[in-house]
Amino acid sequence: MHKPVKAERKRQAQRYRSRPHYEQPVNFSVGDYVLRSRVDEKLHANKLRVMWVGPYRVVGTADYYFAVEHLVNESTMDVHPSRLKYYADGSLKVTEELLDHIASQGTLLAVDAIVEHRVNPDMQAYEVKVKWLGLETIEASWEPLKTMSEDVPQLL
Numbered sequence: 732m733h734k735p736v737k738a739e740r741k742r743q744a745q746r747y748r749s750r751p752h753y754e755q756p757v758n759f760s761v762g763d764y765v766l767r768s769r770v771d772e773k774l775h776a777n778k779l780r781v782m783w784v785g786p787y788r789v790v791g792t793a794d795y796y797f798a799v800e801h802l803v804n805e806s807t808m809d810v811h812p813s814r815l816k817y818y819a820d821g822s823l824k825v826t827e828e829l830l831d832h833i834a835s836q837g838t839l840l841a842v843d844a845i846v847e848h849r850v851n852p853d854m855q856a857y858e859v860k861v862k863w864l865g866l867e868t869i870e871a872s873w874e875p876l877k878t879m880s881e882d883v884p885q886l887l
Contacts, residue, residue, distance in 0.1 A: 759797055763789045764818040767799065767810055769867075786818040806869055842883050846871055859887075 759765060765788075768781040787810075791798030796809045847860040857876035862868060880887050 758817070759789050759792075759812065759815060761789050761792065765789060765797075765799060765815045766818050768814045768816070783816065804869070842879075842886055845879075845886060848876070849873070 764786045766783040766785040767787055769784050785801075787799035787801055789797050790800045790807060793809070796811050797815060798807055799810050799815070800807045841863070843862045845859050846862050849858055849860075850856075851858050851873075854875070858873045859876050859879055860871050861874050861879065862871045876887070
């Protein structure tokens with residue numbers, strides 16, 4: 732009795748694996764531009780909700796992930812293909828105007844925290860490293876202390 736059931740289950744599994752949906756081919760190649768999905772940690776109620784950030788340039792491939800490079804700060808990270816979606820092909824012309832648009836994207840940023848401080852000898856001024864609300868830690872930036880004291884005096 733168990734042999735026929737086991738044989739039928741094996742046939743079902745083989746049929747399932749032979750269907751096209753079982754393994755979807757990855758269609759990214761080095762030089763393509765992609766968006767990366769990121770879970771917004773601030774939305775605890777829905778941890779499956781993602782935000783698409785980027786664009787990034789695919790700079791390398793491996794068996795189970797792609798290496799992508801951020802266009803503005805040139806940092807690289809390894810990302811699973813399920814977390815990427817196609818943005819543009821390698822023929823996209825990355826201009827200074829496009830980089831400016833990506834860097835600002837027309838958003839207003841709120842300060843999450845002041846992370847560090849330093850003296851900038853070139854500018855002969857103090858600077859603070861600002862962690863921006865809703866952005867990743869790697870996107871923290873050095874801002875002039877004078878500007879920050881005018882914009883957000885309650886934090887200084």
